[in-house]
């Protein structure tokens with residue numbers, strides 16, 4: 202059995218048990234000791250972090266003394282954010298050069314490369330050591346399975362592996378695809394993993410899933426909602442997963458209700474995590490997201506950079522990932538608005554709860570070539586843009602039904618014509634797979650600056666000014 206497999210299962214089991222068996226004070230002590238070890242490692246081996254941590258007393262850590270950092274600050278000094286100079290930005294970027302290949306981007310056999318688009322549409326890179334990646338994934342899966350996996354099912358997995366499926370964007374640098382692919386490579390013999398591309402028609406996705414019959418399905422919330430609507434409207438989906446987890450975008454109350462109406466026996470887990478910190482929180486069967494604060498630290502902050510009061514909605518959050526030592530994420534700013542609630546939950550978990558009020562991206566509903574509704578969700582757009590060549594930033598606007606306007610700023614040294622051609626190619630390919638190539642008009646426009654929201658000055662990457670379809674309104678009522 203590969204070493205990563207043992208690490209994965211050991212941490213999955215620990216995560217599964219710790220939340221049930223250990224007290225709050227045990228978890229607090231575990232977190233403090235992980236934090237101390239992270240900061241010590243970062244100060245010793247990481248030039249970027251050393252500057253931030255020089256004054257910190259490791260025997261009496263006051264997190265608020267560490268200045269917050271941002272994606273931009275880390276990207277500008279990328280090579281210094283990597284411990285022991287393990288990889289360089291040139292090596293990292295080279296993993297994305299040439300034709301897209303669907304294989305795990307692993308450098309020097311030890312470091313996995315993640316790429317994300319971020320709120321502002323600037324692609325950015327992140328590195329995780331393979332062992333840390335196995336820990337992060339194991340811990341995340343352990344928490345997700347908390348309400349579903351029984352002793353009996355666990356005992357029979359060797360003869361009857363858990364059939365797991367992921368429905369997401371198929372891109373070698375996307376974390377969901379990577380999690381699925383590494384599961385395929387390393388999660389045996391107790392688990393079987395199969396990936397389904399979300400950029401496909403719902404009929405074809407349903408056929409594939411019916412054949413595989415997953416016991417555990419992970420999907421974008423919008424993709425899970427699409428499957429649920431398909432089933433409610435009489436489409437053939439003749440399996441019901443015991444466990445369904447959703448993540449990468451917000452799960453609305455309406456989507457939750459639709460999914461549970463279509464799959465009444467399924468345990469639905471909404472996973473709030475991010476590329477920078479995979480196991481940030483996991484939802485329990487009472488619909489509450491519990492912060493996995495043995496693997497991460499989430500600090501809700503107000504607009505002036507002060508911690509919010511308990512129960513108050515934050516302007517942004519600061520995230521610390523206690524596992525990743527190759528590229529430490531310490532008090533890293535993310536533009537999510539959340540509220541932390543420290544009240545007991547009927548599920549019995551000792552972990553505090555978090556409510557997520559807003560995340561990046563909105564939904565665009567298109568009429569497909571047969572006039573049925575088709576969702577164009579944020580991860581699909583992001584995936585399409587990550588495949589396009591030479592894009593520095595983008596914004597997608599849906600102002601008239603089925604007319605998309607894609608605004609972009611090209612990277613330095615790229616011509617607008619070449620970038621526009623690449624975006625057009627990628628969009629046509631995505632729209633074709635969604636059966637929308639004839640019904641949707643696409644305009645690709647180079648711009649110098651984007652229009653930003655008032656106040657916060659945020660760039661909203663996907664703007665839909667068209668009302669949602671009537672079916673959505675019906676189920677919201």
Ligand SMILES: [Zn+2]
Nearest residue numbers: 485489546548
């Ligand atoms: Zn709970």
